[in-house]
Amino acid sequence: MGETIIKIQNLIRSYQMGSTTLNALNNVTLDFTTGEFTGLIGPSGSGKTTLLNIIGSLDLPTSGSAEVLGRKIETLSPKQAAVLRNFEIGFIFQTFNLLPVYTIYENIEFPLLLQPQLKTPQRREMVRQALEWVGLADRAGSMPKQLSGGQCQRVAIARAIVKKPRLVLADEPTANLDAQNSANIMEIMLKLNRELNTTFIFSTHDEKVIKHLRRKIKLADGQVVSDESI
Amino acid sequence: MPLFKLALRNLLGGGLRTWLNAFILSVSFVIIIGCQGLYKGMARQMEHLAVGSYYGGGQYWQANYDPFDTLTLDDAHGRLPDALQKMSAAGQAVPVLKRQATLYAQNRVLNITLNGIKQEQTIIDIPTARLRDTGHAIPAIIGDAMAKSAGLQQGDTAVLRWRNAHGTFDANEIYIAAIMNTQVGVIDQGQVWIALDVMQKITVLPDEATLVITAQGSAPPRGADAGNWVFRNQDFLLTDERNMMTSEYIEGGIMYAVFLFLAMLGIFDTQILAIYHRIKEMGTMLALGITKNDLIWIFTLEGALHSLLAAGLAFIYGTPLLIWFDRIGFSMADMDQFGLALGDTIYPVFTPGIIIGTAILIFALTAFVSYLPCRRIAKLNPTDALRGKIA
Numbered sequence: 001m002g003e004t005i006i007k008i009q010n011l012i013r014s015y016q017m018g019s020t021t022l023n024a025l026n027n028v029t030l031d032f033t034t035g036e037f038t039g040l041i042g043p044s045g046s047g048k049t050t051l052l053n054i055i056g057s058l059d060l061p062t063s064g065s066a067e068v069l070g071r072k073i074e075t076l077s078p079k080q081a082a083v084l085r086n087f088e089i090g091f092i093f094q095t096f097n098l099l100p101v102y103t104i105y106e107n108i109e110f111p112l113l114l115q116p117q118l119k120t121p122q123r124r125e126m127v128r129q130a131l132e133w134v135g136l137a138d139r140a141g142s143m144p145k146q147l148s149g150g151q152c153q154r155v156a157i158a159r160a161i162v163k164k165p166r167l168v169l170a171d172e173p174t175a176n177l178d179a180q181n182s183a184n185i186m187e188i189m190l191k192l193n194r195e196l197n198t199t200f201i202f203s204t205h206d207e208k209v210i211k212h213l214r215r216k217i218k219l220a221d222g223q224v225v226s227d228e229s230i
Numbered sequence: 231m232p233l234f235k236l237a238l239r240n241l242l243g244g245g246l247r248t249w250l251n252a253f254i255l256s257v258s259f260v261i262i263i264g265c266q267g268l269y270k271g272m273a274r275q276m277e278h279l280a281v282g283s284y285y286g287g288g289q290y291w292q293a294n295y296d297p298f299d300t301l302t303l304d305d306a307h308g309r310l311p312d313a314l315q316k317m318s319a320a321g322q323a324v325p326v327l328k329r330q331a332t333l334y335a336q337n338r339v340l341n342i343t344l345n346g347i348k349q350e351q352t353i354i355d356i357p358t359a360r361l362r363d364t365g366h367a368i369p370a371i372i373g374d375a376m377a378k379s380a381g382l383q384q385g386d387t388a389v390l391r392w393r394n395a396h397g398t399f400d401a402n403e404i405y406i407a408a409i410m411n412t413q414v415g416v417i418d419q420g421q422v423w424i425a426l427d428v429m430q431k432i433t434v435l436p437d438e439a440t441l442v443i444t445a446q447g448s449a450p451p452r453g454a455d456a457g458n459w460v461f462r463n464q465d466f467l468l469t470d471e472r473n474m475m476t477s478e479y480i481e482g483g484i485m486y487a488v489f490l491f492l493a494m495l496g497i498f499d500t501q502i503l504a505i506y507h508r509i510k511e512m513g514t515m516l517a518l519g520i521t522k523n524d525l526i527w528i529f530t531l532e533g534a535l536h537s538l539l540a541a542g543l544a545f546i547y548g549t550p551l552l553i554w555f556d557r558i559g560f561s562m563a564d565m566d567q568f569g570l571a572l573g574d575t576i577y578p579v580f581t582p583g584i585i586i587g588t589a590i591l592i593f594a595l596t597a598f599v600s601y602l603p604c605r606r607i608a609k610l611n612p613t614d615a616l617r618g619k620i621a
Contacts, residue, residue, distance in 0.1 A: 101243020
C-alpha cells in the first residue's frame with residue numbers, strides 16, 4: 001500500500017443554473033495512494049471531470065475538503081495552485097490541447113520553462129527523455145498540425161510527464177483516438193506508471209481504458225457508487 | 231520565466247496577421263518620423279531665414295517702437311546711444327529707420343513701410359549694396375512679393391510720398407534697383423528699402439533710427455549702455471514663427487494620430503481575436519502552471535512586440551526612404567503665401583530625439599492597446615477556458 005497523496009472528504013461542488021442548484025459532485029469521499037492507476041468511470045455529467053479539475057487545483061470545491069500532495073486545494077492562492085500544477089501535476093486532455101504555434105519540442109519544454117531553476121541543458125535532456133518515452137524522438141521539430149491524433153496525444157503525455165510529476169490527471173485521453181492508438185497510449189502510460197511510480201487518475205467511459213485500470217471508481221450523479229480495486 | 235521568449239514565439243506564430251499589423255504600424259512609424267523631421271526642418275529653416283534676413287543676433291528697439299502698431303511708427307525713432315553707435319561703426323550692428331509712406335506705382339496706391347538701412351551692411355541678407363545712388367532717383371529694393379503686389383519690376387520707377395520729422399509731406403521718385411528673392415514676409419510684404427543716409431536726410435532725422443539689428447554672435451551692451459533702447463533677443467523675435475510652427479505641428483499631429491489610430495485598431499482587433507480564439511490555449515497554459523498575471527503579461531507583450539517588429543520593418547524600408555527624402559527635400563513652393571518664411575524646398579531634420587521619441591510613443595501606445603483586452607484574462611475560469619468558453 002503506497003502513501004496517501006490525495007484525500008477527498010465530503011466534497012460537494014455545486015453550480016447555480018438560474019434558480020436551481022446543480023450538484024456536480026455530491027458528498028464525495030475518496031483517498032488515492034502513490035502509484036495508483038485509477039479510473040473515474042461514469043456517463044457524461046456524472047462528475048468525473050469536475051473531480052479531476054478539483055484534484056488538479058483548476059477548480060474549487062463548494063464545500064468539503066480536497067487535500068492533494070499535502071496541500072488543501074480550497075485554501076490555495078491562485079499562485080500556489082499554479083505552482084502545484086506546474087511542479088507536481090501533469091494534465092492530459094481529450095483534445096490534446098497542444099499549443100499550435102510551438103514545435104513538438106517546445107510544447108514539451110513549455111512546463112519546464114515555468115521552472116526557473118532548470119537550465120537549458122537540463123531542460124533539453126528532460127525533453128529528449130520524454131520524447132523517447134513516447135517514441136517521438138524523431139518528430140521534435142514538427143508542428144502539432146503535422147502529427148496524427150495518436151501522435152498528438154503522445155506529445156501531450158510527454159508534456160505531462162516531462163517534469164516527472166507525482167500525479168497525472170488524464171481526462172478522457174483516448175476519446176478522440178482509434179483502437180490501435182488508444183492501445184499504444186495506454187501502454188505508454190502503464191509503462192510510465194510502472195517505471196516512474198507516477199499516480200495516474202483517468203476520467204473515462206472507454207472500455208479500452210477501463211480494462212487496464214487497477215482501480216475503478218464509478219460515479220453517477222456526482223456520487224461514488226462503487227470503488228473496486230483489482 | 232522567459233515571458234518575452236514565449237510572447238515572441240506566440241507573436242511569430244501568428245504568421246501573416248502579425249506581419250500585416252507590424253507593416254501597418256511600421257508605416258505609421260515612417261510617416262510620423264518623416265512628418266516630425268519635416269516640421270523640424272521647416273522650423274529650423276524658417277528660423278534660419280528669419281534670423282539671417284532680419285532678426286540677426288537680436289534687435290534693439292527704440293522705446294516707442296511697436297511693430298504691430300503702425301500709427302505710432304512715425305514717433306518711434308531716436309538717436310543711437312554711444313554703445314550702439316560703436317557697434318554700428320564696428321560692423322557689429324546695423325541701424326534701421328522706419329517710417330510710414332505711400333507708394334504710387336502702376337496706377338496703384340500702396341501704404342508701405344519705408345526702411346532706411348546702411349548700404350554697406352553685411353549683417354542681414356538684404357542686397358543693400360544695390361542701393362548705390364545713380365543720381366536720377368532714390369534707389370530702392372523690394373522683395374518679390376511686394377514687386378508682385380505693386381506690379382513693379384527691376385528698373386521701374388514709382389512715386390514715393392512721406393512725411394518728414396516736421397510733419398511736412400514730401401515726395402520723390404524711386405527706382406527699383408533690385409528685387410530680392412526672399413521668403414521672409416517681414417522684409418518683403420509692404421516694405422521698401424532705401425539707403426539710411428538718404429532716409430535720414432529726406433525725413434530730417436539725422437543720425438536717428440527705429441531699431442538696430444545686431445550681428446549674430448556679437449555681445450550686445452547691457453543695461454544703461456543701451457539707454458532707453460530695449461533689447462529683443464532671438465527667442466522674443468522668433469515668437470510668432472514658433473507659434474506658427476506649433477499650430478503646424480498640431481495640424482500634422484492630427485494626421486499622424488489618424489495613422490496611429492488605424493494601426494492601433496488593427497492591434498486591438500488582433501488582441502480581442504486572440505482572447506476569444508485562443509481561450510483554450512490560455513486554459514492549457516493555466517493547467518500547465520502559468521499564473522493569470524503571467525498570462526496577461528504574455529498576451530500584452532505579444533501585442534506590444536508588434537511595435538518592435540514594426541520598428542525593424544520601418545528601419546529596413548524607412549531608412550533608405552528617409553535618407554532619400556533628406557537628400558532631395560520636400561517641395562514647398564509658394565508656402566510663403568501662407569505666411570511661412572520658407573524656401574522652395576524643405577530639408578527634413580531627423581534627430582535622435584525624434585526617432586527615439588517616436589519609438590517610445592508607439593511602443594507605449596501599442597503596449598496600452600494590447601493590455602486593454604488582456605484585462606479579461608484576469609476573470610478567466612481555467613475550467614471554462616479548457617472547454618473553450620469565456621465567462
